[in-house]
Amino acid sequence: MTEAGIPNPRTDPVFIGIDVGSTTVKAVVVDPVTHQILWSDYQRHQTKQAEKVMELLVAIGNAFPNLPPGSIRSFITGSGASPLVAPIGAKFVQEVNAVTLAVERLHPDVGSVVELGGQDAKIIIFKEAKNDKGESTGKTAIASMNDKCASGTGATIDKCFLKVGMPSEDAMKLHFDDSKLHHVAAKCGVFAETDIVNLVKGGIPKDEVLNSLADAIVLQNLSVLTRGNTLKPRVLLLGGPNTYLPFLRECWQQRIPETWRDRGYDYPKDVPVEELIFVPPNADLYAAFGAAVYGIADGGDAGRFNGIESLKDFITNGRRARLGEQAGPPLSANEGETKTFVDMYRIPKFVAPALAAGTTVRGVIGLDGGSTSSKAVVIGEDGEILAKAYQLSKGNPLQDTKELVRKLVDHFEAQGTTLEVLGFGATGYAADVLDETVLADVNIVETVAHMMSAVHFFGDIDVVCDIGGQDIKVLFMKNGDIQNFKLSNSCSAGNGMLLQAMADQFGIPVTEYADTAFQAQLAPKFSYGCAVFLDSDRVNFQKEGYQKEELLAGLAQVLPKNVWQYVVQIPRLASLGRKFVLQGGTQYNLAAVKAQVDYIKQRVPDAEVFVHPHTGEAGAIGAAIETLRRYKRTGKSRFIGLKGVLDLEYTATTNDSTTCHFCPNECKRTFIDAKRPDGTSSRYISGFSCEKGTVESKDAMLALMAERKKTAAAFPNLVDYEANRAFVHLYDAAPLPPAGTPVEDVKVVKSLFRVKHEKVTRGFRRSSAEAAQRRKSLRVGIPRVLNVYSTAPFFRAYFETLGLGRSNIVFSDQTSEEMWVEGGKYGSIDPCFPSKVAQAHVHNLLFHHHEPERKRQLNYIFFPILTHVNNFVKDTQDNASCPIVAGTPDVMKAAFTKEVDFFAQRGIEYLAPALSFQEPILLAKRMFETFGARLDITEDENDHACREAWHAFDAFDKDLQEKGRAILETVEAEDRIAILVLNRPYHSDPGLNHGIPEEFQVLGYPILSIRSIPKDREYLDRYYKDELERGVIKTPLELNHVWPENYSVNSAQKVWGAAFAAHHPNVAVLDLSSFKCGHDAPTYGLIADILQTAKTPSAALHDLDANKPGGSIKIRVKTYAHSLRLQQERLEDLTGKKRELARRIDEKRLELLRLRQAQLESVKQKDAALEQSIAELAEKVRAYSAPPPAAEPAMGIMKLGKKMPDGSIQRIGAVADGAAPNTQKPTTEVAASAAE
Amino acid sequence: MTQSMMSDGSSTKRSLPIAGRKNETLDVDAELARFEAEERARLGLAQEEQWVEKMANLMFTKKEKGKITLLIGGLTMAHDYLISGAFRSLGYNVVPLDAPDYEALRAGKEFGNRGQCNPTYFTVGNLIKFLIHVRDKGGLTSQEVVENFVFLTAGACGPCRFGMYVTEYRKALRDAGFDGFRVMLFQQQGGLSQATGEESGLELNPPFFIGLLKGLLAGDVINGIAYRLRPYEVVPGSTDAAVAEAKKICYDALYEKRSILRALHQSRKIFEKVEVDRTIPKPKVAIIGEFWAMTTEGDGNYQLQRFLEAEGAECDIQFVTAWLLYNVWEVRFDTKNRTLLRGKDHGKLGLAGTSDFHAFKMKASLWAADKAIRVAFQTFANVGGFYDYHLPDMDEVADVAAPFYNNDLRGGEGHMEVGKLILNVVKSKATMTLSVKPFGCMPSSSVSDGVQSLITERYPGTIYCAVETSGDGAVNFQSRVQMYLFKARQAAVEDFERALEKTGLTLEKLRAFLKANPKYAAGLHKSPHYAGSTPADLVHEVAEVVDLTPAKRTLFLAQKKAKGVLDALTNAAKDAPANTRSAAVLFAQAAAELAEIAKEKAPGMAESAVNAARDRLAKVLPFTAQRPVHEPVVAAAE
Helix, strand or coil: CCCCCCCCCCCCCEEEEEEECCCEEEEEEECCCCCCEEEEEEEECCCCHHHHHHHHHHHHHHHCCCCCCCCEEEEEECCCCHHHHHHHCCEECCHHHHHHHHHHHHCCCCCEEEEECCCCEEEEEEEEEECCCCCEEEEEEEEEECCCCCCCCHHHHHHHHHHHCCCHHHHCCCCCCCCCCCCCCCCCHHHHHHHHHHHHHCCCCHHHHHHHHHHHHHHHHHHHHCCCCCCCCCEEEECHHHHHCHHHHHHHHHHHHHHHHHCCCCCCCCCCHHHHEECCCCHHHHHHHHHHHHHHHHCCCCCECCCCHHHHHHHHHHHHHCHHHHCECCCCCCHHHHHHHHHHHCCCCCCCCCCCCCCEEEEEEEEEECCCEEEEEEEECCCCEEEEEEEECCCCHHHHHHHHHHHHHHHHHHCCCEEEEEEEEEEECCHHHHHHHCCCCEEECHHHHHHHHHHHHHCCCCEEEEECCCCEEEEEEECCEEEEEEECCCCCCCCHHHHHHHHHHCCCCHHHHHHHHHCCCCECCCCCCCHHHHHHHHHHHHHHCCCHHHHHHHHHHHHHHHHHHHHHCCCCHHHHCCEEEEECHHHHCHHHHHHHHHHHHHHCCCCEEEECCCHHHHHHHHHHHHHHHHHHHHCCCCCCCHHHHHCCEEEEECCHHHECCCCCCCCECEEEEEECCCCCEEEEEECCCCHHHHCCCHHHHHHHHHHHHHHHHHCCEHHHHHHHHCCCCCCCCCCCCCCCCEEEEEEEEECCCCEEEEEEEEECCCCCHHHHHHHHHCCEEECCCCCHHHHHHHHHHHHHHCCCCHHHEEECCCCCHHHHHHHCCCCCCCCCHHHHCHHHHHHHHHHHHCEHHHCECCCEEECCEEEECCCCCCCCCCCECCHHHHHHHHHHHHHHHCCCCHHHHHCCEEECCEEECCCHHHHHHHHHHHHHHHHCCCHHHHHHHHHHHHHHHHHHHHHHHHHHHHHHHHHHHCCCCEEEEECCHHHHCHHHHCCHHHHHHHCCCCEEEHHHCCCCHHHHHHHHHHHHHHCCCCCCCCCCCCCCCCCEHHHHHHHHHHHHHHHCCCEEEEEEEECCCCCCHHHHHHHHHHHHHCCCCEEEEEEECCCCCHHHHHHHHHHHHHHHHHHHHHHHHHHHHHHHHHHHHHHHHHHHHHHHHHHHHHCCCCCHHHHHHHHHHHHHHHHHHCCCCCCCCCCCCCCCEEECCCCCEEECCCCCCCCCCCCCCCCCCCCCCCCC | CHHHHHHCHHHHHCCCCECCECCCCCCHHHHHHHHHHHHHHHHCCCCCCCCCCCCCCCCCECHHHHCCEEEECCCCHHHHHHHHHHHHHCCCEEEECCCCCHHHHHHHHHHCCCCCCHHHHHHHHHHHHHHHHHHHHHCCCHHHHHHHEEEEEEECCCCCHHHHHHHHHHHHHHHCCCCCCEEEEEECCCCCCCCCCCCECCCCCHHHHHHHHHHHHHHHHHHHHHHHHHHHECCCCHHHHHHHHHHHHHHHHHHCCCCHHHHHHHHHHHHHCCEECCCCCCCEEEEEECHHHHHCCCHHHCCHHHHHHHCCCEEECCCHHHHHHHHHHHHHHHHHHHHCCCCCCCCCCCCCCCCCCHHHHHHHHHHHHHHHHHHHHHHHHHHHCCCCCCCCCHHHHHHHHCCCCCCCCCCCCCCHHHHHHHHHHHCCCCCEEEEEEECCCHHHHHHHHHHHHHHHHHCCCCCEEEEEECCCCHHHHHHHHHHHHHHHHHHHHHHHHHHHHHHCCCHHHHHHHHHHCHHHHECCCCCCCCCCCHHHHHHHHHHHHCCCCHHHHHHHHHHHHHHHHHHHHHHHHHHHHHHHHHHHHHHHHHHHHHHHHHHHHCHHHHHHHHHHHHHHHHHHCCCHHHCCCCCCCCCCCC
């Protein structure tokens, strides 16, 4: 490189390469003859790409003062390059091509390249192309870039660094250490950030957090970006993060060789890893250099440098000229409008009421431990807000709480008053730990806290929209309580962070956001959605020449779209009501408020939109109000007191001793041990992903498990039961008939025009005894995925009937995170998780269930292409599987035979025939084509096995439906609620549903699966009486009147399930669906319509993915539990009303009969029967006044019963422990959950 | 209790005056029922309502036809425009919607379900956008919009989301305030006449489908020519001008019910005037992928075709005709697989309920359909000047794909993406294959692409780019395409230079020849296939004749043609005995079978039935009538 300031006297032509990236601009000056870099520079552009490029060009001019005009050629690359092409006169070079050229020139021996840029990540793998004779015909570069997702890019790292708060000079000294890694979801930059925040809050040391982040990013890139290819050595690491962060580099150096070993790739083991995987000098400049190399290679005359005048002109005039037509209107038409709005909506500054010195103030504290900040309020006995405190989170909830309380105490002390605390309530992330340590009186979920606060200030409202830093909560109210809600926990679209981050990008304090945005005269139209997508829009718009105030205005305008269209998804806002309350910290930003108000008013012209007067503290206020209410009712508090909090001592420990060993997850937990001043102590455990993590010792663990088992047993979970039951032996097949047993067969006679079927009777054909013997030891592996979940009993019974050993029919394990981490790197595509995870299952079979050394080798892996499966819905157009679900077996075949044939390597044959459960005859034929020769069976044996397999299928159904019926009849008799999980069969996999049904089971709700709903008309008809009578349907198993496009079998079943729930008063719905599920998406609105019309309570989680969204699940479960409790009350009311109706009718009847008696008497007649009836009825009516028998506690142990013909419920047997009974003798007990 | 009153026969029969109301009967049950209803209402015990889809299968009547405007859209602009002409000629008011743009996408996202694939958002949004525009700018009420417009679109029955579009249309329409708006479907595989009811104002009858087919074929031909001309046009914009003119001519012909072939012939004259220069090497990019994404010309694929052309490529597009052939193939394949089963399954594809002759009838009619489509296409193409284009052989595509992508898997393009890529590579049909798919496309992004990674591994050196259109920012999309296009351009240059080197031709000589022989330089001229790109094909073609005198050249070409004919004849002669034999066998078999069938069906009338059948058969197989019926069945030659 040239030293700055010393001009180069060169006069020979030079080539300039410029790389305009998302955050930086790089430029090199290259000698076209020697390819030597003569000059280079690297600058952050702070979104002023054009200006920065000009600055660099000027610098080049100064560095080479003697270059004659016309001897400079310029080539430009990078995501921000294209608008600058014309002004500079440069030629555009696509980035990956530029990097490829640079690498080919500088490192001909490199096999692959990993470049992490600001907004993109690229992987280039050089493959040797060979001709027919196997001779090399040169290298081809296979490149992949992240398409539209920020996962695994520099942007993710940048964002997370801010959260961790480690100074960059320290980060540059950090080394990779994989001994203490924590879970970080690198799937999405936003998820990663959430995890990082939680880790920091959990007191995990910064270096561990950053190492975990590096590991997650590396694994994400290895599993997704390589598209299933193996990175070939030597591996070149490029881009800013790889250059500046040694721990990231070291992480690559550790993880890449692991993939080589896993895949049996032969890499040079004698070369030190630092040479195999390395960062070259000037790693930042490769793209810029490559652009110049392209120009040199291109020959021609392209890229003749224009000089900087036209660039200057572009910066001042050209850029903005074409914006007008594409842009949308600004936030305000004029200053007047802005002023009126601001005057109306500016939140008055809170002034704490003055208190007389020397007094003692009585009040309660409400504390909201939020994700980015914590707030506390003191509310007096009369409900007045006496003080507020705010604290940016420092990562430890106890520390935050102590500091907040300190601030409150100081506030009162400063006025010479004393605060007497009557109670303490908590909400938010910190609520649980405060419950435990400071003995909070109230621990409520945020949604409920927000609702209470809004109702406190505005009374009868319809919608509460809370936009916080990390999430959006929209609550729909009815009669002063939450009727429904929508949350956006797993996605940052439209939350406060987004605005904050954007303001940061422009170096504007968020407090000045609104003032800046109101200045805009126009605003770019962002498309709403993922925060990361918005950011790439932002880059585009900036490139087009929009200024910061316009971008900020545009972004404020996209916020309501994200809230109402992306999160809430109810386009007809008017259907929600007309009184809206906006709250949450984001409402301080009046640009956002204006956009919201305009959006709402446009759609609901008579809407009243309020902004909460204490918008940031709504949660804390809600907690305080509930605390006050409780205090007033009980007069008690268990709170340890202000001094107790201030003197609270705690230690946070995260090390080997706190790791949870109760399952292979090995969660790294943090123990927060708090010692209260009175000497008592408590331990709060954070960082676990399941309840097992809440205990410290093995004994406690066993106690907890026993407790859970008891609860689970009491509240059966048929989703879980179905998921286990489908794969175990459940049917004793009829043995193969002896040879010669007469069988009916059909002979097919084909002639030119027709095909005739002739019935014949002949003897059953058997295969040899040797063949049967051989079959006993054959082992077949089947991935436990997708529609195998609904068809496994068929396949197991088929193989069992043919004499394969029961333990030789091997299903892969249930999905788990380790399994995914281990086996999830083979796919080249990124579909929904359920189909993506199939690779981990095939891997699991190949690497764990194929054990030739123990003589337990797999002979076949059978992964059928299930084009059609069975359906109980009667009038569907077709019963097709989703095309991805059906096609995945072929995708797996490609993935595992692409570079290495993993099947052939192990002597396993991979079988993926296309099967349709709609066509039993074709199915039998295909099974025979697949297994006839391989299992050495006759077609008769095949057909017999298929028949038995169908019986097993039916037995499975029957068993489930019996259990479902028991649950339904019990809840109905006891006014309780059962939760029907609407899902595709494979969501029964606990690794896919992330144990969400279990969360409800533990709360005391029995769980039903769609398959377990009784399908016999004797049961169903009464719920559909009205429609049957009106002739809308012929049988309850119809769907066309609800949804005609019902060809997707699993979607049709989900919709039918929703309709069933809508007909059954005691069934609530939990709707689970995977991110990217193409067959579920069109039914979202439909299912919501069905359930809303019938007012059936429901909760939906539509974006399930590989990562367990722990926080998101928790808040949903808690809030939904609140709704379910209300529903339970409604059911009880309903029973009361029904009783009242019966009583009123009897009374009326008595009245009428007496009237008739009077009439008879008036004509001097008597009717003995009538008098008898009157006497009986009078007795019955008298009985109504007697006190009703004490009701069983609603949340007690659920005892399953069967409804008897007389309407009574007969209790049935105890609950079995896990072991699945054999259905040959149908039993009615419900097996407890999982643990096999 | 009712029991006790019924038992008292005498008292119930008598009219009893109610106190205060004379001469009225006290009907206890009626009185109670009324009371119960009141009480239920008071207590809020009314039956919960249930959701019923009221917008499904709506139609309009013949009476309404005059005031209804049919909205159509979804194919290329040429297609939509021409089809609108054909439908107008049948008396419908038709408006083709514009190609969906970002505004449509935004409307689709606002009113559609979350998590849809892009074509859904774009097409659903496009309709909503149009209706909102008509309402707000046209001054109609929502109700008037609902009453006066009907959207007509192709339907399908899965297995990908395409079949659920109608669900989306209904949801979006309802949420946008157009409750009750009619979306009408015709099924892609429904054949030439579909039941629409006697009263239906929309008659899905042969004239409807023939008009549709004419529009489709003419649209294909015009598009095909345009993509051949535009990359090489000498005067920028001349192709587009010609296309506009040709489209108008064809539209008028369809609308005025004149000959479409004549219109295409006139169009050819216009296209012939477009000047081209095919001596600049350009890569040929075969666009495959999801049907809508590769067909649309708007923001739905960031105007991919235009982008490629601007980047210096020639586009090789897929035709709607090929899609029809795929539909025919599907039915043929499915029937074939089930014909010889030992029974007839139910289910959508099962043969339950079909006669013993079903398989034959299907085979014959599908064979005829396939041939009819091909013949029609070639006729349209030759008349229009779209020379020497080969529609894909669907069996070949299926066969090469089958080892990697099961032919039973459906949805989207099914196995075709994989099959086409393999054929492109093996037969060097294109320099680069670009598979474009909309974000969230199930069969393409999540199955085909997974399999294609194996194909590119098996065929190293393949320039294959799979790319998704997300609808957000074109930058990433185009950058990705450019990445591969860079290699393709290099390959095209190499291809061209290799051709020159191999043939010993120089660029100057080539240009001089073209100047001297304008026939070879004509826009509609199509060089025979030698390499992956058009300019290289031209080099090969010219090299063969460049050094010949005009007379010798004529001789050479004549000889070449003759050789072609000769080869065909030789093959025919070679195969003749076998053909003759199998024809005889075929005939004999047919005859014997007919006799048998006839006897079975009507034993007494066997003879006359056989004759009648023979007459009928004679029309299909001309040689039947010449042979006696009673000849014994010759054993099959195989």
